[in-house]
Amino acid sequence: MILIGMYDSPFVRRVAVSLRLLEVPFEHRNWSVHRDFELIRQFNPLGRVPALVQPDGEALIDSNAILDFLDDTAGPERALLPPSGDERRRALHIISLALGAADKGLVLLDETLFRPPAKSHEPRIDRARNQMHGALAEIDRLAQMQSGEWLVAGRMTQADITLTCVFGFLCDALQPGQSWVLYPGLTALSARCEALPAFRELRAKFTPGESALTLEHDRIAR
Numbered sequence: 620m621i622l623i624g625m626y627d628s629p630f631v632r633r634v635a636v637s638l639r640l641l642e643v644p645f646e647h648r649n650w651s652v653h654r655d656f657e658l659i660r661q662f663n664p665l666g667r668v669p670a671l672v673q674p675d676g677e678a679l680i681d682s683n684a685i686l687d688f689l690d691d692t693a694g695p696e697r698a699l700l701p702p703s704g705d706e707r708r709r710a711l712h713i714i715s716l717a718l719g720a721a722d723k724g725l726v727l728l729d730e731t732l733f734r735p736p737a738k739s740h741e742p743r744i745d746r747a748r749n750q751m752h753g754a755l756a757e758i759d760r761l762a763q764m765q766s767g768e769w770l771v772a773g774r775m776t777q778a779d780i781t782l783t784c785v786f787g788f789l790c791d792a793l794q795p796g797q798s799w800v801l802y803p804g805l806t807a808l809s810a811r812c813e814a815l816p817a818f819r820e821l822r823a824k825f826t827p828g829e830s831a832l833t834l835e836h837d838r839i840a841r
């Protein structure tokens with residue numbers, strides 16, 4: 620299988636880490652949604668990543684659909700999302716909050732990086748920032764309520780994977796001016812995950828001029 624998309628995207632990275640944890644071999648195409656837009660559109664008409672291309676050429680799109688396929692293939696014993704009941708509901712709740720925070724982080728990047736300053740709309744920025752922090756604060760509260768190492772089910776699940784990928788992305792992209800110290804539960808959990816080989820080896824590679832995050836890093840470095 621071929622995974623399309625750069626690891627600085629939390630959506631791509633959560634699929635990559637899941638493939639690795641489920642021991643599914645894959646090739647990686649480090650294609651940029653900017654530079655390689657037309658190439659990506661051959662596999663996803665939306666021009667978005669991730670896309671996972673099957674050996675028969677069929678492309679799965681959207682990280683949720685891809686992860687559902689991977690779990691279905693792995694079977695209920697190995698699936699990364701708990702199969703049913705409270706654990707599944709709680710994991711999906713955390714995943715929804717984390718993905719929502721990522722979406723709002725992307726709005727912030729769009730507003731602050733890509734829109735000319737004269738056209739940026741401060742109320743929209745404030746709203747997105749509040750929504751992102753609201754979601755992170757809630758996950759942090761839930762993380763701190765756990766007695767064990769993981770968010771649900773007493774083992775690493777898709778909730779931990781997604782949260783770590785999203786939190787890493789937000790810290791990298793938006794750190795200046797943000798108060799990540801507000802989230803000790805998230806910081807501890809993501810540090811635990813990031814230390815594992817699957818996360819360590821599948822990290823964003825910032826290549827100048829290719830990704831939104833690179834642009835943000837360049838801007839901060841100046």
Ligand SMILES: N[C@@H](CCC(=O)N[C@@H](CS)C(=O)NCC(=O)O)C(=O)O
Pocket residue numbers: 627628629630652666667668669680681682683
């Ligand atoms: N819901 C999608 C979101 C994917 C997404 O937004 N990917 C971004 C990269 S971080 C992208 O492709 N952006 C390019 C665009 O939408 O034009 C998923 O979970 O896969």
